[in-house]
Amino acid sequence: MGAFNGIIGSPEQAKNLGLTQTDTRDLQVFSTIGSLSTVSDRARYYPIDRRGGYAHNEGHGSSNSTAPLPIELRNDQTPSTLTLPVWEPVKAGTDARVRLVLCQYVESDEVAVELNGTVLKQDVVDATWKDARIFSPDPQPSTVSPGALVKNLAAQKLTRLEFLVPAEMLKRGDNSIAISVNRKGPFPPLKYVKVEKVELHLK
Numbered sequence: 001m002g003a004f005n006g007i008i009g010s011p012e013q014a015k016n017l018g019l020t021q022t023d024t025r026d027l028q029v030f031s032t033i034g035s036l037s038t039v040s041d042r043a044r045y046y047p048i049d050r051r052g053g054y055a056h057n058e059g060h061g062s063s064n065s066t067a068p069l070p071i072e073l074r075n076d077q078t079p080s081t082l083t084l085p086v087w088e089p090v091k092a093g094t095d096a097r098v099r100l101v102l103c104q105y106v107e108s109d110e111v112a113v114e115l116n117g118t119v120l121k122q123d124v125v126d127a128t129w130k131d132a133r134i135f136s137p138d139p140q141p142s143t144v145s146p147g148a149l150v151k152n153l154a155a156q157k158l159t160r161l162e163f164l165v166p167a168e169m170l171k172r173g174d175n176s177i178a179i180s181v182n183r184k185g186p187f188p189p190l191k192y193v194k195v196e197k198v199e200l201h202l203k
Contacts, residue, residue, distance in 0.1 A: 043203035045099075046086055048177075050197060051140065070103075070136065072192040079114070079178035084200055089172045094202055096165035098177065101129060101197035103136040105159040109193060110182040113163045116175055124162035131158060134196050158196070165200070175200075 032038050049067035071080050090096065098113055098120060105111070107127070113120045132149040134156075135141065141148050150156055181193045 046200040048082055048084055048198040070194050070196045072194050073181045075183050077180050077182050079180040081178045084175045084177045086170055086172060086175055090167045090170040092167055094167040096167050096202050098163045098165055099199045099201055100161045102159045103194040103196055104191045105193050108184055111161055112180050114178040116169055118169055120163035123164045126160040129158045129160035130156055
């Protein structure tokens with residue numbers, strides 16, 4: 001678990017250092033992740049790294065230019081395979097689901113997800129999903145700062161898909177997730193389904 005680039009202290013402490021602290025969420029985050037007992041059984045998620053945005057790309061040490069996402073899916077149902085790392089042994093009965101955020105998805109697309117070789121059941125299709133940090137189909141800025149947000153969210157066309165995950169399928173360490181799409185039509189499409197985000201949500 002990693003954390004960086006936050007003022008860890010009260011507004012009063014920040015003022016004494018000549019800093020401005022207007023958001024105290026860091027205090028809550030750092031007090032919560034202070035021990036295994038405080039994070040146990042809380043809602044949490046495991047993302048696959050994504051290029052663009054955080055981590056910042058202006059320095060080699062914090063560059064995410066080799067992150068696996070986003071990816072374009074092939075239209076012949078050949079799966080794209082990614083590695084989803086999970087830090088913890090997931091307890092039986094945990095509510096678990098895989099979330100995908102897609103660009104250029106159309107209603108007739110049939111997206112399949114396999115986790116560790118087992119096909120997952122689709123649970124949610126949300127064609128109204130918005131994310132101010134995803135600039136597709138425009139190029140993604142290499143660094144996302146507070147000012148680098150999608151300006152016209154109303155025009156954004158993303159789709160959120162969620163798949164149910166039996167907790168016993170998950171293992172501590174690397175999990176294999178394979179994503180494929182069957183796009184029906186008489187001709188190959190000009191636009192490919194693009195996987196912007198992959199997240200495992202647990203609660």
